[in-house]
Amino acid sequence: MKVAVINFSGNVGKSTVAQHLLAPRMPNAEFVAVESINADEGTGEVVRGKQFGQLQEQLLMVDEAVIDIGASNVEDFVKLMQQYRGSHEDFDYFVVPAVKESKQIKDTIATINALSKMGVPAKKIRVVFNKLESDETVEEAFYPLFAYHDDSKAFTIKPKAAIQFSELYHKLRTYRVTIEQLLTDETDYKAKLREAKDPEEKAQAAAMISMRRLAFSAKENLDAVYAAISK
16 A cells, blocks of 8 residues: 655644554555655655655555655645656555644645546545544534535545544654554653652653553554544
8 A cells, every 4th residue: 555645734744644643554664755844854765845756666666655745845746746647546545634723724625626636536535634632523623624525525534534632742753752662662661760860860751651651542543543544
C-alpha cells in the first residue's frame, strides 16, 4: 500500500498522521518526507516538492510507502502530479488530515477538490479528523466537511477516523520519542523519580511516566482510526 498525506494547509497534523498513525502500522513501508522547511523533523528520506519525477520513479519500485507532503511543498507536488499524467494512480490512498478551524477547513476542501479534479476517485481520498476534543462529536465539530461530502461525494468520510486531542503528540516532538518506544520501554521511571537528586532528572522521569500513560490510550485510538481508513 502507498499512501500520501496531503493538505494545502499547515498545522493540521500531517506529520502526526504520517509518523504516528501510518508508519507504525505499515512496518515495511518506505517513509519519505516531502518538505523544505521542517526537513529535520521525523525520520526517513527527505525530498523537495520539485523532485516529484525522482519520487514517482522511486514509488514505482516499492510495494509500500508513506509520503508526508509538507505544506510548503504541496502546490509544487500537485502541479507536478498533474504534469505526470496518471501518477496519482501510484497511490492507494490520499489521506487528508483536517482540524476544525475555519481556514484549515477551507484548505481541506480545496485539497479534496484539487485531487478530485485530477481524477483521484472518492474511494481513494480519506479524511482523518484531528484534535477532536472528548466532549465533541465528529459530525458537529466538522460539520462543513460533512456538508461538503453530502454535496460533492468527492471523498470518503468515516466518523470513526478521528484522532482524539492529546498532549502526547506535542510531547513526542519535544522528547523525540515515538509511541511504540514508550510502550516497549521497561525502565522503572518511578524508581528513577525517587532516586533523582537533580530537578532536571526528576522532571525527565515524571515526563516519561506521563507520556507512557498517554501512549496507551493514544495507541488504542490510532488503531481504531487506521482500521477505519484502511477498509
